[in-house]
């Protein structure tokens with residue numbers, strides 16, 4: 070056997086990234102691109118993270134469309150491909166597009182795993198696999214990570230550890246149930262009566278897959294399903310058959326709004342005691358199996374002891390707009406865990422930070438920020454010709470994947486600098502409205518409470534920020550004369566000063 | 568660090584939700600997010616549209632209008648309701664003082680949230696009445 074030399078031996082680094090899922094790989098790519106000294110560690114043996122084993126029933130909910138009006142590798146194509154990581158070099162771009170067997174426009178788990186491995190290979194990313202982060206210390210100047218291979222010191226650490234540790238609600242008896250991650254094959258539920266605790270993606274994924282096998286399926290959780298909201302969620306793409314069956318009369322499939330009070334194990338299986346939330350009274354179910362589709366948490370090891378604040382019963386670390394722990398500076402997060410930085414939530418709009426399409430951009434912005442803040446590596450801020458400003462901004466509003474996928478969350482900024490207008494690139498909208506800075510404008514794509522998508526302009530003058538919504542367009546074409554006129558008037562004060 | 572009470576237990580101790588049953592509290596905890604803010608972070612922004620209703624679960628916040636501190640809020644207090652009920656942008660900044668934990672009820676959900684829970688609405692109305700009385704007494 071050949072001796073493989075592992076990269077990144079224990080020692081001191083600028084930044085340590087933990088994880089080799091999509092977020093760890095995206096962060097590793099960006100750190101190398103910006104020339105920041107770093108190490109990447111992962112407990113896994115190969116790239117892909119969660120997608121090496123999940124989702125259980127092998128089908129993603131995020132699309133990759135091999136055919137699109139834009140060339141693979143263009144920035145616009147990223148809107149049609151929500152599963153590839155993003156890169157500068159052509160050979161690393163749109164990795165997923167050619168791997169799709171076209172049975173569906175969402176990849177299988179195996180296709181996704183292959184796409185991430187291809188990205189890692191084409192980009193030549195190095196990861197120290199088989200290295201487990203076990204404990205953490207703050208040594209005054211930075212952090213010490215204790216791992217299965219030894220100690221790593223760093224100024225800043227990026228945890229890209231995912232959100233896949235099973236989380237079970239504190240329901241007496243639920244410990245006897247299988248968790249979503251323990252479910253294996255659908256045919257093992259042949260002829261059985263199955264009670265699923267939960268009504269989110271993973272509950273529906275399991276229910277949908279058991280439909281051809283189980284005798285009876287019940288899904289229960291306290292909160293009612295809102296069909297008006299469902300239309301806007303990724304769930305709509307798949308897994309809605311159980312809901313359909315329930316709505317038509319529930320022969321074999323029932324979806325119940327109830328809090329599960331306790332679960333008893335008996336000779337015949339399980340007895341589940343519930344109490345209604347959208348209706349009054351108790352309901353008792355006898356069943357052969359109970360599956361806890363109660364969700365996941367981030368594997369934070371000893372971080373809460375170090376002072377890292379969490380939300381949702383310790384499931385997610387709470388983060389600032391630059392994905393830094395709200396309570397321990399220097400600890401950053403990438404990937405699924407960046408849901409812990411929800412942004413402005415204007416009109417209740419949530420980000421796509423829990424899926425690859427959104428967090429690939431978060432990771433890029435995070436590394437740009439880390440590089441500048443801790444390592445004096447400033448990003449390029451190219452000059453924008455004043456007579457090009459309006460066209461540039463309208464084009465971004467119409468096609469920038471960062472703005473469209475992270476609506477109301479990421480924005481594009483142009484600053485008024487001493488030597489003219491400078492493109493400050495993509496940053497969190499929250500940073501633009503909350504942090505002081507030069508006179509500037511920022512643009513974002515937003516969604517009103519009724520679902521209307523519209524372009525928004527923010528202007529900062531002497532550290533006061535004002536917002537200006539522009540008109541929506543039925544085809545989201547913002548490069549119209551009307552938009553040009555409206556935007557020109559808004560940015561006129563900036564242009565006047567150049 | 569002390570371990571925090573579960574979200575449902577924390578909600579149960581919040582006066583706004585004092586009349587809700589355990590299953591109802593669980594439904595609230597399932598439906599709405601908890602958010603934690605860093606010291607100095609803005610939660611509501613004066614003049615910026617589209618904010619939510621926030622209920623403080625832990626920590627404190629200051630109310631700031633035109634950069635001047637006008638009030639302090641603590642555990643059990645709520646904010647954002649004025650802007651939602653009057654359909655205008657917030658009239659002040661709310662800024663976290665130390666790490667601040669809140670329950671967030673997004674603007675589009677607030678009306679349904681209150682109509683489905685009249686006891687919560689009544690408690691909110693009482694709190695508003697007390698605030699109003701406080702202001703009137705202070706002005707006279």
Ligand SMILES: Cc1cc2nc3c(=O)[nH]c(=O)nc-3n(C[C@H](O)[C@H](O)[C@H](O)COP(=O)(O)OP(=O)(O)OC[C@H]3O[C@@H](n4cnc5c(N)ncnc54)[C@H](O)[C@@H]3O)c2cc1C
Pocket residue numbers: 087088089090091092093110111112113117118119120123124125128129130131200201202203229230231232233271365368370403404405406423424425426
């Ligand atoms: C059931 C399910 C289905 C999903 N479906 C989709 C989907 O269709 N599309 C989509 O975009 N998103 C989906 N998601 C969201 C999904 O979590 C992410 O897209 C993605 O995999 C998260 O990437 P990540 O890099 O944050 O973490 P992960 O992919 O979970 O990777 C975490 C990495 O951290 C490493 N790690 C963890 N702890 C340690 C440690 N102590 N020491 C060393 N290494 C460690 C792991 O080994 C792994 O390499 C789904 C999530 C779930 C739970």
